[in-house]
Amino acid sequence: MDLFTIVTARADYELGALVIIDQTQLPEREVYLALKTPEEIWEAIYLLKVRGAPAIGVAAAYGISVCMQKVDEVDDFYREFARVKNYLASSRPTAVNLFTALERMEVALLKCQGAGVEVLKQVLREEAEAIRKEDAAACRKIGEHGLSLLKPGMGLLTHCNAGHLAVSEYGTALAPIYLGQEQGFGFSVFADETRPLLQGARLTAFELQKAGVDVTLICDNMASSVMKQGWVQAVLVGCDRVAANGDTANKIGTSGVAVLAKYYGIPFYVLGPTSTIDMDCPTGKEIKIEERDPAEVTEKWYARRIAPEGIHVYNPAFDVTPAELITAIITEKGIAYPPFSDTFRGWKECK
Numbered sequence: 001m002d003l004f005t006i007v008t009a010r011a012d013y014e015l016g017a018l019v020i021i022d023q024t025q026l027p028e029r030e031v032y033l034a035l036k037t038p039e040e041i042w043e044a045i046y047l048l049k050v051r052g053a054p055a056i057g058v059a060a061a062y063g064i065s066v067c068m069q070k071v072d073e074v075d076d077f078y079r080e081f082a083r084v085k086n087y088l089a090s091s092r093p094t095a096v097n098l099f100t101a102l103e104r105m106e107v108a109l110l111k112c113q114g115a116g117v118e119v120l121k122q123v124l125r126e127e128a129e130a131i132r133k134e135d136a137a138a139c140r141k142i143g144e145h146g147l148s149l150l151k152p153g154m155g156l157l158t159h160c161n162a163g164h165l166a167v168s169e170y171g172t173a174l175a176p177i178y179l180g181q182e183q184g185f186g187f188s189v190f191a192d193e194t195r196p197l198l199q200g201a202r203l204t205a206f207e208l209q210k211a212g213v214d215v216t217l218i219c220d221n222m223a224s225s226v227m228k229q230g231w232v233q234a235v236l237v238g239c240d241r242v243a244a245n246g247d248t249a250n251k252i253g254t255s256g257v258a259v260l261a262k263y264y265g266i267p268f269y270v271l272g273p274t275s276t277i278d279m280d281c282p283t284g285k286e287i288k289i290e291e292r293d294p295a296e297v298t299e300k301w302y303a304r305r306i307a308p309e310g311i312h313v314y315n316p317a318f319d320v321t322p323a324e325l326i327t328a329i330i331t332e333k334g335i336a337y338p339p340f341s342d343t344f345r346g347w348k349e350c351k
């Protein structure tokens with residue numbers, strides 16, 4: 001199957017379901033799931049069956065739209081919408097796109113107060129589709145802006161997965177790589193495996209291999225070595241929430257890669273849609289970092305335990321890279337350099 005024919009999330013209104021590819025079964029199996037209830041959607045987001053900030057936002061928008069198509073009483077409609085919105089918002093705390101997508105759906109609905117229930121259902125279907133289309137368009141622009149900073153034959157390093165599987169289509173950190181592939185740039189990419197859930201090994205390596213990109217899978221602790229050997233000329237990573245000052249929350253381990261890049265004098269690029277910039281969050285200190293099940297560290301991906309019984313585990317799913325370690329933040333609206341907040345304000349003010 002061609003990489004870009006994989007659908008991360010879509011609404012099937014005939015089936016009454018949010019349809020996703022189950023990313024926890026990749027790369028061994030390409031399995032699609034039809035999620036019909038808020039509980040099934042919540043669990044799919046929490047278990048990373050659908051994951052990546054933009055993909056989570058798109059899935060939540062489609063998910064609440066699909067769930068609300070089953071409500072036929074206008075009196076119950078707003079109450080049920082609020083219940084499902086708050087419930088889905090409780091699935092994961094760090095990726096801001098989950099919240100901005102659900103809020104956009106609510107704003108669209110509130111604009112139609114007094115309308116009949118069929119109108120309300122249609123409004124949700126249209127807004128969810130708009131969110132997906134805007135995300136896809138943004139990812140293409142991110143690819144163009146990102147490629148403008150790269151040169152043919154470059155060695156690149158990425159962490160976690162910020163590719164086609166993390167968005168509606170194409171990717172953020174991987175978008176310039178796919179665009180470069182189309183234009184014969186001949187990049188060689190080092191993909192960090194990204195413990196503990198191995199999105200790099202299971203998803204980025206899978207994506208880049210399928211796309212015919214020269215990709216080498218490395219353990220996270222090898223990033224310094226490949227940089228030191230001069231094999232990396234730029235680092236490209238995604239983002240889950242970018243604070244107003246440019247501090248960026250991304251997969252755990254990202255800030256370590258940024259420190260290494262600084263040490264080796266390698267540009268460190270964060271790529272993501274402006275929808276991932278949270279101007280209500282002044283700095284990285286205010287970003288809530290998700291902590292996950294210790295079993296993801298001790299045994300999730302191993303036939304045997306890799307740690308002694310009862311060991312205390314700290315398993316943050318993200319870390320924050322300080323703005324001063326970030327060379328530039330690339331979005332669909334252009335490239336921001338430190339200090340970021342003025343550029344962000346300009347982007348946010350012109351919708």
Ligand SMILES: CSC[C@H]1O[C@H](OP(=O)(O)O)[C@H](O)[C@@H]1O
Nearest residue numbers: 051052053160162166238250251
């Ligand atoms: C394009 S955003 C991708 C972003 O999301 C990932 O987190 P998770 O796999 O836990 O959803 C990771 O931080 C990626 O950089």
